[in-house]
Amino acid sequence: MRLEVLPVLGIGDVTEGDDLSALIATAAPWLRDGDVLVVTSKIVSKAEGRLVDVPVDGPEREAARAEILAGETARPVARRGGTRIVQTHHGFVMASAGIDASNVDRSRLVLLPKDPDASARALRAAIRERHGADVAVIVSDTMGRPWRNGLTDVALGVAGMPAVRDHRGEVDPYGNKLNITQMAVVDELAGAGELVKGKCDQVPVAVVRGYLGAADPDDGPGAAALVRDAEHDLFALGTAEARAEGLRAAATLSESTVGGPVPVPVRGDTEAGPDRAAVDRALRTVAGVIAPGTLCTLVTDDARVRARLGGTVPSHGYAHRALLDCAPPGPAGIDPGVLIRFGADLHRLRAALAAEGIGSAVLPAGSGVVGVTLLLTAAPHTAPGH
Structure with a gap:
């Protein structure tokens, strides 16, 4: 030519x-x-x-x-x-x-x-x-x-x-x-x-x-x-604008509707539950900003998860899930200020999980329990939106 x-x-x-x-x-x-x-x-x-x-x-x-x-x-x-x-x-x-x-x-x-x-x-x-x-x-x-x-x-x-x-x-x-x-x-x-x-x-x-x-x-x-x-379009916003949009999304983060679709796409091996590496990344993200001594324990064994849920959570659309037990630092008799800080830290963790594509819902705490359990959800490939 x-x-x-x-x-x-x-x-x-x-x-x-x-x-x-x-x-x-x-x-x-x-x-x-x-x-x-x-x-x-x-x-x-x-x-x-x-x-x-x-x-x-x-x-x-x-x-x-x-x-x-x-x-x-x-x-x-x-x-x-x-x-x-x-x-x-x-x-x-x-x-x-x-x-x-x-x-x-x-x-x-x-x-x-x-x-x-x-x-x-x-x-x-x-x-x-x-x-x-x-x-x-x-x-x-x-x-x-x-x-x-x-x-x-x-x-x-x-x-x-x-x-x-x-x-x-x-x-x-x-x-x-x-x-x-x-x-x-x-x-x-x-x-x-x-x-x-x-x-x-x-x-x-x-x-x-x-x-x-x-x-x-x-x-x-x-x-x-x-x-x-x-x-x-993977570049629909400038860097600062995308960050601001992410902060707004974190400020209005809603709980995953148990039994419904995950609000954000899930990466990782959804056949085995939420991606363990993604959960670890979320925990590392907040490690330097949450109160020292806050404990987070991941439960992924399906039998244990089902036993803990006690059949109260419908399985349709959420065959793959895990639990994350979170407890504030200190003894059971915690002052209100510590609990307020724990609530803020919990929201930081849920925002970090959402950034990794993992939905979360707060489960009711048992009687006399100080702390919160998060139900982490990764929808199966047949769920809406996947």
Whole structure:
């Protein structure tokens, strides 16, 4: 494969209502079938009128920008100082929702296109119908990336080609079957286009030639296919935000409903009961913060557990469980302050267990017993949610 990445020069400033297809075709009469047109989202937004007026200076400008950001935000992700990482209504996770103040009059801000896939489809159709070139179109913008410094251009919208090249099911030269390899080729092409566009040279359009033999007859599903759904997003929050969410969950931790589903997924060997290593990790987590002398004894033998429960706890959905006997330090005649501290320590332990994926419920103490027994639950694989 031989690739060429060509800048489209001479487009000039774009204003609301401009015909992008005419501007591009005039500047690049050499466009041909199968080219991939990489168009900076900013000129798409300008042509579509996605601009808002703001004060040019002072706190009024910052207040206006914050209000606009709130309107473009579907969900906050992370905040550090003045930086806001949010998920837009499109599903993109971006700094400041992609709101841009560069290459535009200081009295205005540029928002992302309302529907970048629709913008790509419309531009592709106009170039094909009015100028005779059947091209694929990528609407691109600049993003940062988790784990890595630096920015790169990615695709916000695409028409005329798939967003992803799916290699799953293929076999590599060593005979290994590929199971997860899906390449975001439109992001790679957007990044290639940025190499000849630059940020200060006012070259908002590039052409990648040689990747496609021909554009697809259909526009395809667009760049929306690149947005990872919440169920599979392992990094939905920033570190501080995830920690705060965990603290809120710990503050509102409810007891496991005995006989019902465990509130959090269980890791480990659930066929043998709650994972002993996970219980040990939870105990180590709180070891340095609970009152010295507090005793915790784990009971995992199924016969002993059933004998202790005395048939009072239904077994359906909780065939795999253990008991954790917890006793405060000191003799039986404990003062109220020690008991209050013991209750707080018990909650710390239950939160640590929940973090390891183990549900817990407080069982009634026997007559004259000082301490608490926790029923630790690990639902079998057939339980709801597993």
